[in-house]
Amino acid sequence: MNVTEVKPSLPPGVRLGRVSFVWRPWLLSVTLLLAAAAFLVFCVSIAVGDFPIGLPQVIATIFGRGEQVDRFIIMDLRMPRALAGLVVGVALGVSGAITQSIARNPLASPDVLGITSGASAVAVFLVTVSGGTAAAIVNSVGLSAAALAGGLGTGLLVYFLAWRRGVDGFRLILIGISVSAVMEALTTWLLVTADIRDVARAQAWLVGSLEDRSWSEVWTALWCGLVLLLVVSCVAFQFRPMHFGDEVAAGLGVRYTRVRAVLLLCAVLLAGVAVSAAGPVPFVALVAPQVAMRLARCPTPPMVASGLVGALLLIGSDLVARTALPVSLPVGVVTAAIGGPFLVYLLVRANLR
Amino acid sequence: MGTTAVVERPATRGSAPARRRRIAGLGILVALLVIAAVLSLAVGARALTPAEVWHGLFAGPESDRRLTEIRLIVETVRVPRTVLGIVAGIALGVGGALIQGFTRNPIADTGLLGVNTGASFAVVSVIAVFGFSDPFQYVWFAFLGAAVAGVVVFGLASIGRGAGNPLTLALAGQGITVFLMAMTTAVALSNQASLNALRFWNAGSLAGVGFDVIWPVTAFIGAGLVLALATLPSLNLLNLGDDVARGLGVNIALSRTVGITAITLLAGAATAACGPIAFLGLMVAHVARYLTGPDYRWLVPYAGLLGAVVLLLCDIVGRLVVRPGELDAGVLVALLGAPFFAVLVWRGKFRSA
Numbered sequence: 055m056n057v058t059e060v061k062p063s064l065p066p067g068v069r070l071g072r073v074s075f076v077w078r079p080w081l082l083s084v085t086l087l088l089a090a091a092a093f094l095v096f097c098v099s100i101a102v103g104d105f106p107i108g109l110p111q112v113i114a115t116i117f118g119r120g121e122q123v124d125r126f127i128i129m130d131l132r133m134p135r136a137l138a139g140l141v142v143g144v145a146l147g148v149s150g151a152i153t154q155s156i157a158r159n160p161l162a163s164p165d166v167l168g169i170t171s172g173a174s175a176v177a178v179f180l181v182t183v184s185g186g187t188a189a190a191i192v193n194s195v196g197l198s199a200a201a202l203a204g205g206l207g208t209g210l211l212v213y214f215l216a217w218r219r220g221v222d223g224f225r226l227i228l229i230g231i232s233v234s235a236v237m238e239a240l241t242t243w244l245l246v247t248a249d250i251r252d253v254a255r256a257q258a259w260l261v262g263s264l265e266d267r268s269w270s271e272v273w274t275a276l277w278c279g280l281v282l283l284l285v286v287s288c289v290a291f292q293f294r295p296m297h298f299g300d301e302v303a304a305g306l307g308v309r310y311t312r313v314r315a316v317l318l319l320c321a322v323l324l325a326g327v328a329v330s331a332a333g334p335v336p337f338v339a340l341v342a343p344q345v346a347m348r349l350a351r352c353p354t355p356p357m358v359a360s361g362l363v364g365a366l367l368l369i370g371s372d373l374v375a376r377t378a379l380p381v382s383l384p385v386g387v388v389t390a391a392i393g394g395p396f397l398v399y400l401l402v403r404a405n406l407r
Numbered sequence: 408m409g410t411t412a413v414v415e416r417p418a419t420r421g422s423a424p425a426r427r428r429r430i431a432g433l434g435i436l437v438a439l440l441v442i443a444a445v446l447s448l449a450v451g452a453r454a455l456t457p458a459e460v461w462h463g464l465f466a467g468p469e470s471d472r473r474l475t476e477i478r479l480i481v482e483t484v485r486v487p488r489t490v491l492g493i494v495a496g497i498a499l500g501v502g503g504a505l506i507q508g509f510t511r512n513p514i515a516d517t518g519l520l521g522v523n524t525g526a527s528f529a530v531v532s533v534i535a536v537f538g539f540s541d542p543f544q545y546v547w548f549a550f551l552g553a554a555v556a557g558v559v560v561f562g563l564a565s566i567g568r569g570a571g572n573p574l575t576l577a578l579a580g581q582g583i584t585v586f587l588m589a590m591t592t593a594v595a596l597s598n599q600a601s602l603n604a605l606r607f608w609n610a611g612s613l614a615g616v617g618f619d620v621i622w623p624v625t626a627f628i629g630a631g632l633v634l635a636l637a638t639l640p641s642l643n644l645l646n647l648g649d650d651v652a653r654g655l656g657v658n659i660a661l662s663r664t665v666g667i668t669a670i671t672l673l674a675g676a677a678t679a680a681c682g683p684i685a686f687l688g689l690m691v692a693h694v695a696r697y698l699t700g701p702d703y704r705w706l707v708p709y710a711g712l713l714g715a716v717v718l719l720l721c722d723i724v725g726r727l728v729v730r731p732g733e734l735d736a737g738v739l740v741a742l743l744g745a746p747f748f749a750v751l752v753w754r755g756k757f758r759s760a
Binding site: 165218227232236239242243246247253254257261337383393394398401402404 | 586607610738745746748
């Protein structure tokens with residue numbers, strides 16, 4: 055179900071000693087433009103608020119040359135939220151790009167694969183079951199880390215359940231949907247049995263929000279995200295030939311099972327990092343790679359561009375969520391409002407082909 | 408067609424022993440249903456003996472306080488619950504079998520079609536807007552929401568070439584579900600009454616609904632069943648492929664329209680009364696197909712009876728496992744159905760187109 059066709063003309067290759075890559079001016083310029091746009095939205099997001107600050111001051115402050123007052127508002131109050139948006143957006147975008155490439159299906163995303171619902175189930179469990187052990191876990195490792203573990207556990211469960219002499223994208227998605235249904239049933243049950251105040255807290259968390267991020271949470275997400283992205287960029291080179299099928303990849307010397315497992319693990323962890331920082335923000339992981347693919351005119355989702363579109367999408371949605379409407383909404387509501395129609399578009403398009 | 412993934416067994420229609428075996432099977436299912444119904448009347452926070460149940464059902468007014476209490480429990484709690492379990496179970500079972508037949512899609516399930524979340528969204532919205540508190544008031548909107556969501560998802564999935572692909576429907580349903588879930592949460596977060604109603608309604612429960620709701624719902628389901636039975640002969644022909652069916656004189660458009668109307672009536676009414684119950688239709692349709700073979704004139708009644716039995720049993724088990732609390736039937740059905748689904752996937756019962 056690849057949506058765009060492979061262009062028959064071959065772009066020129068570049069070889070620098072042992073490193074070789076393909077020179078794609080269009081992809082490069084699109085990526086650079088996206089990076090610039092993401093930085094701009096990031097700055098605008100910091101500038102807009104109850105106490106508006108001009109864009110030049112924001113940029114000056116970010117590079118360490120701002121005034122004392124601006125520095126306090128920007129670095130202490132607004133930066134964590136914007137930075138969390140950036141990290142979560144990039145993580146979701148890259149995670150979606152990986153899962154969509156592996157499943158060879160534009161509709162496979164961490165949401166569909168059950169990763170986010172697993173993380174949510176664990177988080178809701180810890181929020182609602184206010185017993186001794188649960189409270190102890192929340193205090194010692196933090197809700198975010200527990201959610202991360204939940205996402206990872208669910209991801210591994212889906213992978214092993216879908217394993218049958220190799221992992222096939224079709225089976226991966228269907229198993230994901232069914233595991234996701236179990237997790238949602240458990241979440242629902244937890245919500246039914248819980249105290250109403252806990253429910254409101256859990257429910258707010260369940261829709262995905264960037265409100266009240268602290269520096270410590272952002273740092274954790276940032277470091278985890280950076281390490282994972284590093285691993286992805288090391289392995290991603292091996293991943294390219296796999297688009298031609300397992301046999302061709304094997305012929306080119308790729309250990310495809312291992313590469314796929316490592317990448318999938320990274321995708322799961324990235325999604326887990328995102329969920330633990332902002333809750334299960336829906337649709338970003340699905341939409342970002344597809345938009346990036348169309349912008350970059352690539353046959354498969356390009357990783358860097360997907361991450362940038364994810365950041366753009368998330369920070370932009372957060373901006374809309376807190377400024378455009380009379381009541382401030384969680385960012386997840388806005389991404390769902392964008393993502394729903396986009397999914398419909400993808401389905402109709404894929405079907406009409 | 409070429410996209411049907413149901414593994415068809417050779418039709419053994421016509422042979423007398425097979426026919427006798429199927430009638431015997433129906434008899435066994437009816438007997439199971441009776442047993443389940445009696446259990447459902449007897450089991451609960453206050454366990455009753457069969458004699459007490461009998462008394463509660465048929466004896467006249469008593470002066471004895473203990474017997475009056477039993478009467479009260481049976482009449483106001485257990486009977487409505489059991490009747491709803493039977494009616495909704497039949498509706499979801501028949502709905503599941505029909506939807507698999509009309510979409511020629513073994514993954515089709517009324518719960519996966521976004522019917523559930525459509526109903527949730529409608530319920531939450533009308534509670535927030537009009538301040539309804541009585542199920543009798545919002546059950547109609549749940550029905551409407553379920554119907555609209557079902558038709559939208561079904562319509563999306565049946566556009567163009569992807570219509571026969573099992574993934575398309577599952578993903579369309581999943582996508583609309585995530586979208587509506589976020590919208591539902593947004594409404595629920597801004598309105599305490601909605602949030603409270605939502606979390607109970609959302610789990611899928613047979614408890615707490617009175618006959619003032621059950622009778623109208625049963626009327627809709629009755630109408631749905633009549634339409635369903637009317638489509639069965641043409642459904643058999645449709646499964647030979649559209650061209651063959653047309654050649655044999657089936658009015659395809661009419662038959663599909665009637666079928667979708669029946670499915671919407673059945674799933675919408677059941678969902679409105681008990682909340683979302685996913686996987687039940689999917690599960691029993693597969694078991695029914697295994698028992699009867701592909702002839703829908705047998706398959707559909709089997710699926711309906713099985714649906715009622717499974718739903719009642721899940722409800723009974725739910726009353727026992729977390730005493731003194733209760734686990735909602737919908738949660739148990741999902742916990743049972745999702746692994747069932749995973750096993751079907753794993754055994755390769757579904758194949759991509």
